[in-house]
Amino acid sequence: MPTIGADIPSPGNAVVLAPLLTQRLRLRPLTIDDVTSVQHFLGNEELAKQTVNLPHPFGDKEALDWIQSAFDDLASGSGYTLAIERRPDGVLLGAAGLLVAPKVPTRAELGYWIARTYWGDGIATEAVNALIDFGREKAGLSEIWACAFSENTGSRRVLEKAGFQEDFTRTEDCPARGGPRSITYYGLD
Numbered sequence: 001m002p003t004i005g006a007d008i009p010s011p012g013n014a015v016v017l018a019p020l021l022t023q024r025l026r027l028r029p030l031t032i033d034d035v036t037s038v039q040h041f042l043g044n045e046e047l048a049k050q051t052v053n054l055p056h057p058f059g060d061k062e063a064l065d066w067i068q069s070a071f072d073d074l075a076s077g078s079g080y081t082l083a084i085e086r087r088p089d090g091v092l093l094g095a096a097g098l099l100v101a102p103k104v105p106t107r108a109e110l111g112y113w114i115a116r117t118y119w120g121d122g123i124a125t126e127a128v129n130a131l132i133d134f135g136r137e138k139a140g141l142s143e144i145w146a147c148a149f150s151e152n153t154g155s156r157r158v159l160e161k162a163g164f165q166e167d168f169t170r171t172e173d174c175p176a177r178g179g180p181r182s183i184t185y186y187g188l189d
Contacts, residue, residue, distance in 0.1 A: 027082040039063035110146040150182035
């Protein structure tokens, strides 16, 4: 696994990914050192309820698998899932990522989660904006989309603040959340 601050070559589209810096945040590749925090945060039932497919409970194995998947995507250029940490103390606050469409390398899905303790602090909006800039300027993305549960007003506000426009809403089966849920989709062109 990469170490914090390492540049990671991305053979899929020739992107070299160094940490992304914002006023308050540093977005960097996930490492094995993040397992305990990731497991703790994603093991929170309130946070898990806001995700479409993360299991609950979320144990150490799930955290390791999730970080390995993020690393594999980064190495292949098929995704950019980054840890969100606070500057300057390096406290992990969450993660955000872009998953590139397999057949359309200029299109990606945005996803993110923030530890429950930090909801409402503007962290998600700041991280999402940094990731969008990276996607457009460095990864060659021309279309980014995202979705949120329709009742998740906080996440929907984050997307709208970042410039996403609501496209449509539909009910989908979400087995990890107990069945059908209303999901609102957003686009950013």
